[in-house]
Amino acid sequence: MLTGEKSLNRRKFLATAAAAGAAACSYTQNSPWRVLSGEEARTLGAWCECLIPEDSDAGAKRAGVVRFIDIQLTRKYKRHRKLYAQALSALNLLARHNTSHDFAELPFEARTALLEEFEKGQYRAAFNLVLDHTMQGYYGSPRHGGNADYASWRMLGVPIVPVRGRLQYSILDPASQGGQS
């Protein structure tokens, strides 16, 4: 059991660590995200979902595209952090200006209309970047945090193969590999 003094120190330590963490990057307490804030992740999810909507097959959100992007923003796409922050805040501003609602609160059609406007404006480069990253997260290998449960491969009917090798000895029977047809 912690003594009062130790407990106090622990609280102090956690507070300091949290402050240091917040200063070093945008990790926030209780956030499931590495780089994105909760609000940014909501906006991004609503954005990606318009690019690849949910239907009989998973949409971008359920396929983990936001998680893919969040992870990549700590790695190869570190350099795009600022652009993401700016574009997400600009999209929300545009939404509030046009509809007095947050982007993520709007219905699908209204979001799509806003994105069509956004795509043509000064954030075209950011739009294209998010579009490309969404496609990567959706259609790429699950190992990077996207394409959850092989969502896109199931949709396309591409066999889901083991991490190594093939599922069967006979290459004459691709249907036996577990793909949908």
Added chain:
Amino acid sequence: MSLPMADAVIVGAGAAGPIVARQLTAAGWRVVLLERGPWYTPWDCRKDDLRNQRNSTLGNAFGPDDEGHPRVVVDLDGTTRIVAPSEPGYSNNAACVGGGTLSYGAMAWRYHPYDFRMASQYGVPEGSTLADWPISYDDLEPYYEQAEWELGVSGDDSNNPFKGRRRKPLPMPPVSPQEREHEILDKAARRLGLHPFHIPMLRNSAPYNGRPACMRCRWCVGFACEVDAKNGSQNTVLPTALATGLLELRTECTVQDIVFDEHGRATGVRYFDRGGGRWEQPARVVISSCGAIESARLLLNSSNSLFPHGLGNRYDWVGRNLQGHTYTGALGVFDEILYDDLGPGASIAVSDYNHGNPGLRGGGALCNEFVRLPYQFVGMRDPVVPRWGQAYKDWMRHAYRRAIAVQGPTQEMPVFESRAALDPQVRDKFGIPVVRLSGPKHEETIAISTVQAHHADAWLKEAGAVKTWLKLAGKGTSGGQHQAGTCRMGNNPKTSVVDRNCRVHDIDNVFVVDGGVHVTNGGFNPVLTICALAYRAGEFIVQSGLKPRA
């Protein structure tokens, strides 16, 4: 620090270096082979759609790393960019033992006999440095054969009436069964009066050289083969050379420059080990097999009072005439599902359009494309389909398994201004000046490649495609994995860098053996020609008398 004298030091363990090592060690030479990357194994195959040598969205699987290996690219509008190895425009080749041959698609083409005499065949277009090779197809034929049998090639080109004379068939039949794509395209090509055949591939269709046959997975081009059925230098000639006990392979060693004595003869190379430690490897003969761009860089970085502008560069030809292949073609969507998950995917070709295109200088082979992994297919969108939203998703779902892509490498007209030079400022992590790539493609290259795209389109339409669209080429600097031409082979020292035996004109004990010496780059993937040249150069070096008799 200096090391014991070697008979030869070879820089680069890509397609060519290990073959030269195999030739020299077989003749009793003591050889040191320096490679800037590590030695990967089949267990390093990650089947990662976003991180491989074909699609480096999240980086290169087999190097170089993005950190510390910049190049400078000058765009056609004059904009200068510093690019990392995984970024477009870098013209990357893998940095590892085996080089590109570890992860390539493995097409094993012999060039067409006309490809060695393009200038005589067609005349030189304005603005091009098109020239004949100083050697012919017949000079190279025995070495093509040696490469096919030692490394292992499968396929069947017996239905290709346009090929050069061959004395021996390929050692292995094509992989089987055939993909549906192959059957459909085969019938359509015959209806068009074309001559379809099985692409020769450096891939086992049966157990060969102690390694198994291809398991037909979809992660082929851009990936190391998980079952080691793809034949590269790293699993064929290199083990042979190492088994002699005469070869020392040093990985993760980056060569800075070639060093000379007071008479201007090479005495060895200076290099950095993985920790940045500096070494000098003395050798009687120096062989640069770094690939066209890095070999040019090595020569240009090797200057002294006798060669103030770089070795072999007395007439400013080093790094010039940078070529690659201008890939164009077409995609088509069919009514029925064609996808059968059988790799490698590419299997059928026609060579009818390599030469004889009316009014045009050459052409190229047309082949069906390797399996398009899902994210790759995103970039092959039919341009009339919206880029995003429900319509795009619907299109992907419908088209992915119903699409065929046909494309091919147009033989390029060499351009003097298309070049790899040294950048005056930018350096790599060891402080070695890096290359600066610039210059346009020739207009005629674009024209030929456009005609090729229409040929591909017609083939797909005949095969029953209900919708087709073209893939055309940009005018920017060529290069890529098929980089060639920067150390041109020729008889005249004023208009070439090496002689017909790959020896640098200026100096009797330095050789360039890689795609850099190609005068023209054929309308085919270049690797088997690089291999054949390496066998031939290796044989010449052995007979050159550069190693004193023991």
